[in-house]
Amino acid sequence: MNPAQAAPSPPANAPADAGAAVRPASERVGWLARRLLLLLVGVALVSLTGAGVYQHSYAQGEHSLKAATNSRLDLFATVVEARVRRLEPVPATIQLNPAVLAVLRAPDPARERAANDYLARLNAHLGSVAVYVLDVRGVVLASSNVAERDDSLLGEDVSYRPYYLEALAGRSTRHFAIGSGGQAGYFASHPIYDGPRVLGVAAIKIGLDALEQTWPMLAAPALVADANQVVILSSQPAWRYTSMAPLPAERRVDLQLTQTYGSLRLPQFPIDVRLSVDEDTQEVQGFVSGDEARHREALGAGSNRAGHLVLGRSLDGMDWRVLIFTSLSEVRDQALADGVGGAMTAAFLILLVLYWSQRRRIERQKLAAKRLLEQVNADLERQVGLRTQELTDTNEQLRREVAERQQTEQTLRSAQDELVHAGKMAVLGQLAASITHELTQPLGGIRTLAGNAAEFMRRGNHAAAQDNLSIVARLVEQMARIIDPLKSFSRKSSASPGATDVGRVVEQALFLYQLRVRHDQVRVDNRCAPGQWTAWCDANRLEQVLVNLVGNALDAMRDADPRVLTLSAERCEVAGVPMVALTVRDSGKGLSETDQRRLFEPFYTTKPSGAGLGLGLAICRDLAAEFGGDLQAHNHADGGACFVLTVPVGPAPDTAKDTPSR
Numbered sequence: 001m002n003p004a005q006a007a008p009s010p011p012a013n014a015p016a017d018a019g020a021a022v023r024p025a026s027e028r029v030g031w032l033a034r035r036l037l038l039l040l041v042g043v044a045l046v047s048l049t050g051a052g053v054y055q056h057s058y059a060q061g062e063h064s065l066k067a068a069t070n071s072r073l074d075l076f077a078t079v080v081e082a083r084v085r086r087l088e089p090v091p092a093t094i095q096l097n098p099a100v101l102a103v104l105r106a107p108d109p110a111r112e113r114a115a116n117d118y119l120a121r122l123n124a125h126l127g128s129v130a131v132y133v134l135d136v137r138g139v140v141l142a143s144s145n146v147a148e149r150d151d152s153l154l155g156e157d158v159s160y161r162p163y164y165l166e167a168l169a170g171r172s173t174r175h176f177a178i179g180s181g182g183q184a185g186y187f188a189s190h191p192i193y194d195g196p197r198v199l200g201v202a203a204i205k206i207g208l209d210a211l212e213q214t215w216p217m218l219a220a221p222a223l224v225a226d227a228n229q230v231v232i233l234s235s236q237p238a239w240r241y242t243s244m245a246p247l248p249a250e251r252r253v254d255l256q257l258t259q260t261y262g263s264l265r266l267p268q269f270p271i272d273v274r275l276s277v278d279e280d281t282q283e284v285q286g287f288v289s290g291d292e293a294r295h296r297e298a299l300g301a302g303s304n305r306a307g308h309l310v311l312g313r314s315l316d317g318m319d320w321r322v323l324i325f326t327s328l329s330e331v332r333d334q335a336l337a338d339g340v341g342g343a344m345t346a347a348f349l350i351l352l353v354l355y356w357s358q359r360r361r362i363e364r365q366k367l368a369a370k371r372l373l374e375q376v377n378a379d380l381e382r383q384v385g386l387r388t389q390e391l392t393d394t395n396e397q398l399r400r401e402v403a404e405r406q407q408t409e410q411t412l413r414s415a416q417d418e419l420v421h422a423g424k425m426a427v428l429g430q431l432a433a434s435i436t437h438e439l440t441q442p443l444g445g446i447r448t449l450a451g452n453a454a455e456f457m458r459r460g461n462h463a464a465a466q467d468n469l470s471i472v473a474r475l476v477e478q479m480a481r482i483i484d485p486l487k488s489f490s491r492k493s494s495a496s497p498g499a500t501d502v503g504r505v506v507e508q509a510l511f512l513y514q515l516r517v518r519h520d521q522v523r524v525d526n527r528c529a530p531g532q533w534t535a536w537c538d539a540n541r542l543e544q545v546l547v548n549l550v551g552n553a554l555d556a557m558r559d560a561d562p563r564v565l566t567l568s569a570e571r572c573e574v575a576g577v578p579m580v581a582l583t584v585r586d587s588g589k590g591l592s593e594t595d596q597r598r599l600f601e602p603f604y605t606t607k608p609s610g611a612g613l614g615l616g617l618a619i620c621r622d623l624a625a626e627f628g629g630d631l632q633a634h635n636h637a638d639g640g641a642c643f644v645l646t647v648p649v650g651p652a653p654d655t656a657k658d659t660p661s662r
Contacts, residue, residue, distance in 0.1 A: 046346045053342030054335045061331035062309065069311045069326050070283075072218050076322060077315055079214050080224075084186050085317065087128055087206050088174055091167075091190035094122075094202035100133055103141055104192060104200045115142035116154075129185050129205040133192070136200060138164050162258050163189040167201040174318070176226045178262040184208055184232065208233060220326045221308075227319035228255065230266060244269040273310055275323075284312035284321060497627065499650040500539040502580060503530035506567055509546035516554060520563060527568040528582070535580045536650035537627040545620045545631070549584040549643050552616065555607065556588030556641060563587060571649065578649040579629065585642045590635040599633055620645075 094100055099114040119131045123144035130153075133142040138159025146152050158164055166173035167189040174188040189203040215222060215235040223234035229245040243266045247255070255261060275286040288308040312323035398404060506528045510517070517524060535542070550565070557563040566585040573579060591599065598604045602618045621631040629646040636642045 042347075042350045045350060046343045049346035050339040050343030054339030057338035058331060058335035061334050062328070065309060065326060065328070065331055066311060069220075069309070069324055070313075073311065073313055073322060073324060076214060076218060076222075077313065079217075080211060080315055080318075080320075080322070083210050084206055084208070087126055087204060088188045090122075090126060090128075090131070090204050091188055091202040092172065094119075094131070094133065094190070095192040100142065100192065100202070101194065101199070104133070104135060105194065107135075107141055112142055116144070116146045118142075119144035120146070126204075129179075129183065129207040132158075132203045132205075134158065134164055134201040134203065136168065136198065138168075138201075141200070160258055161187075162260070163187045163203055164201050167191045167203070168198060170198060175260075176232050176320075177258075177260045178264070179205060182262060218324050220324050222322065222324040225321045225323065228260075229321075230261065231269065232320075238270065242267050242269045244273075271325075275310065275312070284310070284314075284323060286310035288325060496538050497536050498539070500535050500537055500542060501530055502533040502535050502542075502569055502582060502647075503528045505539055505543050506546060506582075508543055509550055510567075512547060513550055513554060517565075520554060520558070522554060522557060522563040522565050525564060525566040527566070533569045533580050533582075534650040535627075535647040537629070537647050541623045541626070542647065545623050545645060546582075546584070548616045548620050549645070552643075553584055553586035553588070553641075556586045558588075560586075560588045560640075572646065574630070574646060577628075579646045580649055582645045582647065583642055584645070585636055585640055587640045590639060591633060591641050596633065596635075600631075 097115075097118050099111065099118050103111040103115040115133060119133065119142055123129075123131045129145075131144040132140050132153060135141050138157050138161075140153040140156050140158060143152055143154045146154050161177065162175060163173050163177070168191065170191050172188075172190045174186065176184065177187055178184045185205040185207055187203055187205055189201055191198045192200040192202050211224075211233055218235070221234075221236050223231045223236070223239055225244055226232050228247065228251070229243060231239050231242050231244065234240045241261060241264050246268075247266065252266075255266075271288055273286045273288050275284050277284050288310060307328050308325045309328055310323055310325055312321055314321050506526060507530065510524060510526065516522075550567075553565055557565070564587040567583070568585075569580055569582045571578065572581045595606055600617050600621050602615055617631070617633075624631040624645055624647070628648045631646075632644045634642055634644075
């Protein structure tokens with residue numbers, strides 16, 4: 001028998017990868033499509049988890065903030081009622097004093113002095129600003145502060161005041177007003193009866209200075225508005241005596257006639273806030289956006305883009321409303337931290353599932369290889385049995401030719417050893433090819449992710465290792481934004497432009513390629529210093545474009561000598577619009593005419609097959625267009641290719657207070 005005919009053949013149920021070291025083209029496309037689909041699903045799960053955790057945390061934080069703010073509002077309302085409303089019943093008791101009734105019935109100097117003395121003692125005991133007694137014409141007959149010439153109303157006609165008119169009609173009243181001396185106060189009045197007839201009016205002016213000391217307990221910008229929605233008290237001096245709602249012309253005329261706010265013009269409240277009122281609980285709620293600069297300026301140094309929650313309530317029996325503006329920055333920051341933590345947890349679980357799936361796959365392949373080896377060994381043993389039987393028959397026929405038989409037997413034994421060795425080598429070759437094929441990608445990923453961390457840990461540079469891990473975390477977020485431009489070919493997505501430091505973004509893009517730059521011995525000439533140029537665009541998308549351009553430049557200089565990467569920026573104008581022109585130049589062989597004509601076409605690439613999809617530059621130009629800029633390419637006169645990215649100029653650094661940070 002020919003030894004070649006006895007070689008074992010692979011069994012029919014052997015795995016497909018065990019007999020093929022390279023997949024067919026159609027199978028490779030399907031494999032890549034499955035991997036891309038899994039990647040998209042993983043990114044979507046991580047993004048949805050992070051967004052869900054963020055929303056839940058934000059809702060919880062906002063609920064807790066409302067509870068804490070309502071507690072402070074309850075305390076403030078209690079303080080206001082204790083310091084102001086406790087004196088409201090006083091005017092009703094003034095008519096009980098005989099001196100007051102006497103001066104109203106028949107005024108004379110002696111009776112006026114007696115009434116003034118009583119009112120002065122009463123005012124000193126109560127701690128109010130002043131106590132008055134008016135006759136039916138609205139003239140002040142007696143006053144507690146008659147000794148204070150500058151603030152005494154004795155003999156003045158105040159019949160235009162609402163507290164006099166309401167009390168003269170037989171009704172007790174109370175409201176806010178600015179006195180004739182310019183001092184604001186809370187006025188309460190009550191009619192003075194002589195039998196069934198109204199003989200005069202008793203009024204008390206309660207000072208509000210003590211309430212100014214209560215603002216620190218609210219720990220946030222706050223105000224008190226009266227029934228006209230005019231701010232009468234506030235922790236922010238600029239808000240005082242502003243109108244939170246437009247006053248009709250007839251109402252303004254009434255306020256001027258009664259001089260409720262003196263001669264003040266009552267400008268509009270500087271913040272546009274829309275409030276909703278619960279009719280049952282009289283609780284007020286609203287929101288102030290942090291996107292408008294005038295809102296942030298009006299709310300002071302503690303304001304930011306997170307916005308402010310506006311909570312308030314009406315004070316019982318006073319027609320006053322207290323509002324507090326609480327910043328949502330801490331709620332937003334905590335929600336962002338929780339969202340990032342949730343996304344990282346989801347990413348860890350997905351990686352754990354992928355690791356477990358990969359491990360089980362490798363175990364299945366090992367079991368399949370083991371079964372294949374056992375089957376091949378069984379085939380070899382069967383062949384050996386057949387050979388042994390043939391040798392036995394031959395020995396029976398050739399027992400008289402001992403020498404020839406021994407030689408034949410030795411030859412057969414050698415052939416058997418060769419067949420066994422050949423079978424083992426074939427199986428080992430199949431296993432090596434299969435294992436190498438299956439482990440190529442995981443090993444490549446592990447080498448890339450673990451290289452820097454292992455080296456930094458070996459050097460004891462834990463801070464640098466932590467920075468690399470932070471970059472990996474940021475790149476995980478950026479992967480979702482890298483996928484969006486692929487979909488935005490047919491449907492443009494809105495960007496979030498802001499004042500962006502071009503030099504800082506260039507440094508971040510170069511940092512991602514620092515290992516490759518050192519490995520390829522590329523000299524980087526970076527002329528874009530941080531703080532020198534400010535562009536108006538989305539910082540994350542600008543970094544995505546620069547990473548693509550720098551990566552293409554490094555690929556173009558793979559076979560060049562010398563290898564020089566130059567980045568520069570200059571100011572220019574496009575159609576009268578000021579622009580920042582950012583140039584990325586390499587020292588490669590440059591672009592051919594065909595490349596320059598088709599460079600930005602989708603799926604056109606100058607790289608070898610399998611090294612790129614040809615979508616990078618098309619996506620980059622699309623992103624530049626979203627900024628309001630453009631991306632062009634040409635060959636440099638001294639050699640190499642130049643890619644020029646134009647982006648609108650942003651505001652100066654001293655005005656760009658809210659530049660998006662990275």
